[in-house]
Amino acid sequence: QVQLVESGGGLVKPGGSLRLSCAASGFTFSDDYMSWIRQAPGKGPEWISYISGSGTTKYNADSVKGRFTISRDNAKTSLYLQMNSLRPEDSALYYCARGRSRYDSWGHGTLVTVSS
Amino acid sequence: DIQMTQSPSSLSASVGDRVTITCRASQSISNYLTWYQQKPGKAPKLLIFDASSLQSGVPSRFSGSGSGTDFTLSISSLQPEDFGTYYCQQSYSSSYTFGQGTKLEIK
Numbered sequence: 001q002v003q004l005v006e007s008g009g010g011l012v013k014p015g016g017s018l019r020l021s022c023a024a025s026g027f028t029f030s031d032d033y034m035s036w037i038r039q040a041p042g043k044g045p046e047w048i049s050y051i052s053g054s055g056t057t058k059y060n061a062d063s064v065k066g067r068f069t070i071s072r073d074n075a076k077t078s079l080y081l082q083m084n085s086l087r088p089e090d091s092a093l094y095y096c097a098r099g100r101s102r103y104d105s106w107g108h109g110t111l112v113t114v115s116s
Numbered sequence: 117d118i119q120m121t122q123s124p125s126s127l128s129a130s131v132g133d134r135v136t137i138t139c140r141a142s143q144s145i146s147n148y149l150t151w152y153q154q155k156p157g158k159a160p161k162l163l164i165f166d167a168s169s170l171q172s173g174v175p176s177r178f179s180g181s182g183s184g185t186d187f188t189l190s191i192s193s194l195q196p197e198d199f200g201t202y203y204c205q206q207s208y209s210s211s212y213t214f215g216q217g218t219k220l221e222i223k
Contacts (some may be wrong), residue, residue: 095159
């Protein structure tokens, strides 16, 4: 069965950086688009980035453009999110999910808190 | 960005009731509409895609309808395990926005 396990979250000061990882198993990772989606406490989810199976096509939401970079390593069946210039409003639970525009499998999430 | 507005924001219903949740898009999104269910402490679960197609493994009491700007998610006979928060999401434009959620409680 599909399994997605995120890691790398934590507490970081405004302006700092974090790199999130997502280890995937149970499906042919290189065949599928993957996305990062975040959810602030008490709010609806917010899609922030996707990447194609080959890694050649990427797209970010305006809210993170120029600050966050999505990447993948198909040999390691892993997805990454490099987050720079973090702001308090980036605080959320970050999920990796399978799919580009709809998401049939999600991880459990990793919590990012941006605070001084 | 396309805004997605759900109503009601919360509701309480009894086992066996028929429940309907609505979602309105700020512009036409054809049938590019997905519904998710989220339980506390868990990730969202895909229920319905393309406005009316049931995801594999989802009980048939769940159904979706609509096109353009107005959509509904219906549960034909509410079961105790159907509590949670329901979200709609548009995939027409690349902002892929979600609604604010409808919290469903079982009486």
